[in-house]
Amino acid sequence: MRYPLATRKNAVHRARLRAVWVVALSVAAVVLPVRTASAATVDTNASYVLVNRNSGKVLDVYGRSTANNARISQYTRNDGAWQQWQFVDSGGGYYRIKSRHSNKVLSFPSTANGTGLVQTTDADLTGQQFRLADSAGGSVRLLNRASGKAVDVLNSSTADGARVVQLPDTGGANQQWQLVRLGTDTTPPTAPANARTSNLTCTGVTFSWSASTDDVAVAFYDIYHDGQLMTSVPGTALSADLTVTPGATWGLYVNARDAAGNVSQASPTVTITVPQCQADTTPPSTPTGVTATASGTSVTVRWSPATDNIGVTGYEILRDGVQVGSTSGATTTSFTDSGLAANTRYEYRVRARDAQANRSAPSTAVAVTTGSSCATALCSITRVTTETDLPWGLTTLPGGQVLFGRRDTFELVRLDPATGAKTVLGRVPNADGTDGEGGVLGIAVASDFTADPWVYVMHTSPTDNRVVRIRYTDGALAGTPQVLLTGIPRNKYHNGGRLRFGPDNKLYVATGDGQNGEWAQDRDNLAGKVLRINPDGTVPADNPFGNAVWSYGHRNPQGLAFDSQGRLWEQEFGNSVMDETNLIVRGGNYGWPRCEGTTGSCAEPGFVAPKRTYPVAEASCSGIAVVRDALYIACLRGARLYRAEIAGESLTNVQQHLTGTYGRLRTVEPSADGGLWLTTSTRGDKDSIADNSNESILKVELGR
Structure with a gap:
């Protein structure tokens, strides 16, 4: 369902105001009218969703059908027209319940126990009439006039698509329904x-x-x-x-x-x-068949699988006696070591590990000498500086100086790439943590920075996530930040946070769903979106929905990058199955929460499919960067850097680099000289404690 377009000014005001109240009312003692209906208060002019007290799911026309006798089930709430109902007065305290989607009414075709609820053409029959009997907690039971029986979620199921039937009225939670009037309740519960x-x-x-x-x-x-x-x-x-x-x-x-x-x-x-289920002190066998092959300044190490009394869970690769990488799983038996010195001899060994950290003896060493020049994607990696707080957002200034943010201390820092010297420019006012992944997040500067020197920052505040800009004058931050965009919902996790200026000189903002998946489908809410605003915070006239929303249906996007054709690529965390790389289109719906990667209800009309997916265990990727139409993806749980070539609308020749070499990788950004900046996120990235990290900012020289 598309919402009507409004004027730009009114649409922006409405979107901001609604999103601000969604967050701010969690910390303010505001009393609003009751939003559920009872037998005495149901409004025949309003639309409702009917929420089951046992499952938290809503009455839904199965398959969005408009046909007579289509069955009614329960489904996760999305406020589609197929989940919206109006009450039509039949007299005597009874109502027909009409679908906004099909214009048909709820009906039981017989009085027998277990008869399924369906929709039929409204004829005001007794099998189509229901009395609202008040229950605990402001909910009602729906009692059919013909049978006297209650609308019941069969077997108290909590599953999507579960059958809804009639059974004798017992007053159980699976027979209780909250009648939630649409568009009124914006007050969240207090935190548990x-x-x-x-x-x-x-x-x-x-x-x-x-x-x-x-x-x-x-x-x-x-x-x-x-x-x-x-x-x-x-x-x-x-x-x-x-x-x-x-x-x-x-x-x-x-x-x-x-x-x-x-x-x-x-x-x-x-x-x-979590403890192990049984003690295991037996290490895996030592890997055999180890080989090392040089290609320019990269070396690929291969080996034969090891064995273990319970199971091998991965391998560790040692270069000259020091661990430089690792793999996960028993079946991955190769590793590429990138960015080595030219014309240099190295020795490699491999050892296996199991789930209880028992390690085999290192394998027999194999020697290899690198070539005289770089012939691969990554030519060298240099640790420019270390950090005790998380370096989250990073951008390059004209002239090559680097700005980055310390997420949990709320500071912006200038880095001299030549010397590694750092200068703290100041704290971001009103920044706040979330005891999770909030704080000072994305940083960006526009292409006209020299003439109009603003630093753009996305950060968490005590009430929301927001985008501000701060003047950069005489090498320092100056003045009070200008607030450009507020009301982006915050939570412990799923704050998004990446900023990127496009070739159209618009600022693109990646926002997480605030741990409320349905917000991602609500185009009047700023959560779970890619947003697009002008540098002064106003909404461009060509945005698709009259507000800041550019695309929607995202879970927790933290990577944005433009290719040479001006197209926007986005990297997004999945929940438990797969992460995804998307090519963003104006007004596109990317499916969350109905679709995760390619799993779930991904065939729904209008959903845009990802260009590539990755198992969560090998990904949990955050930042992305494009250099010479190669896409680089920095991954946390996967502890690796993916490189993929952009060919048309596809990603090809996907390679993995630095697997386990530097641990969890958070941010990757283009450098002024055609390389990459890369930051780690190995400690303290799941809390808001300042200076409890041990991180690196790495400079990567690229080859082909």
């Missing part, structure tokens, strides 16, 4: 408190918390580890039994969600280290 764990074993843990409060009611709780959704439970639950991975170290937290889809800020994080 007192998060704690118990009963930790090698396969499971009980996670508990104290109840949130809401102006209407908490519909359900979403449980995450490290930004990855694990499960959701009804709003009546205050604990969940979770499945865990032996040996993993996870940060658990929970968000509260109300029936209108408003999401709280996160609870405190509880860190767990």
Whole structure:
């Protein structure tokens, strides 16, 4: 459904105002009218979504059908017309419930137990009439006039597509529905408190918390580890039994969600280290068949698989006795070591490891001598400086000086690439952390920086994420920042944060979904989007929806880069299955939360497919850069740098570099001399504690 275009001024005001209230009301004691309907308060002129108290999901016309007798199921809320219902008064306290999508009404074709709910043409029959019986927590039961039975989610299912039937009225949570009037409830619940764990074993843990409060009611709780959704439970639950991975170290937290889809800020994080299920002190066998082959200043090492009494989980590569890389999984048996010195002899060994960190003895050494010149993509890597705080955003000034941000100290720093000397330019006012991934994020400067020297920054504030610009005068930040864009929802994770000026001199902004996937599909909300604004913060007249939104349906994008044709590429975190690289088109819908990469409901009309996907374990990629139409992708969990050649609208000849060499990689940016800047993110990147990191800023010389 497309929203009507408004004037630019009114659309911007409305989008900003709505997004600001979504976030700001979580910290302000504002009392708004009740937004759910009861038997006495239902408005026949309004539209509602009907939210099941047990599952948190809504009545939905299955397959978006308009046909007679199409079945009605429950589905994750997206506020599509197929989930919107109007109440038509039939007299005597009964209503017909009409679909905004098909104009047909809810109906039970018989009075038998288990009869499925369908939609049929409105004839005001008793099987189409329902009485609203008040229940606990502001919800109602829908009792059919012909049968006297209740609308029931069969077997208390919480699954998308679960059948909705009639059964005798028991008053159970799976028969209770919150009638949420659309467009009114913007107040999120309070953050859950007192998060704690118990009963930790090698396969499971009980996670508990104290109840949130809401102006209407908490519909359900979403449980995450490290930004990855694990499960959701009804709003009546205050604990969940979770499945865990032996040996993993996870940060658990929970968000509260109300029936209108408003999401709280996160609870405190509880860190767990999962024990192994059995003691294992037996190391893998030593790898054999090791070879090393030079190609210019790169060396490719290969070996035969090792064995283990339980299982090999990866390999470590040693150059001249020092570990320089690693691989994950038992089947990856090669590694490319890039950026070496020319005409130099090196010795390589490989050792295997298992899940409990038992390591084999190193293999027999193999010697190789590099060539006289670089013949590969990465020619040399130099550590220019180290950092005790996270270097997140980075950009190059005219003349080659580098600006970068320290995420958790909220400082901007100038780096001299020739000497490694650093100068702190000052703190970003009103910046705030999130006990997760918020803080000072993206940095950018426009092409006219010399004549009009503004530094653009995206940062988290106490109430939202926002974009500001600060004057850069006489080599220092000067004056009060100008606030360009506010009301971008914040949360512990999923803040997005990358900034990039396009060849059209517009500023593009990557925003996360604020841990509320439905916001990504709401074009009046700034979360889960690529935004596009003028350098002064106004909205360009040719934006597709009359506001700052350029594309939508994104989960947590942190990479933006333009190619030589002026096309925008975007890198996006998936949840638990796959990350994706997208080619952004004006007004495009990239599918989240219905579609993750190529999994889920990706065939829905209008969704734009990714150009490439990556398993999360090999990716969790953040920044991207384009140099000579090669796309470079910096990955965190995957601890590697992908390089792909842009050919038309495809990515070809995909290679992996620096796998495990420098650990987690956060940001990659073009350098003034045609190379790359690369930053690490190996410690302290899941909290807001200042100066608890040990990071590097690397200079990469590129070859072909």
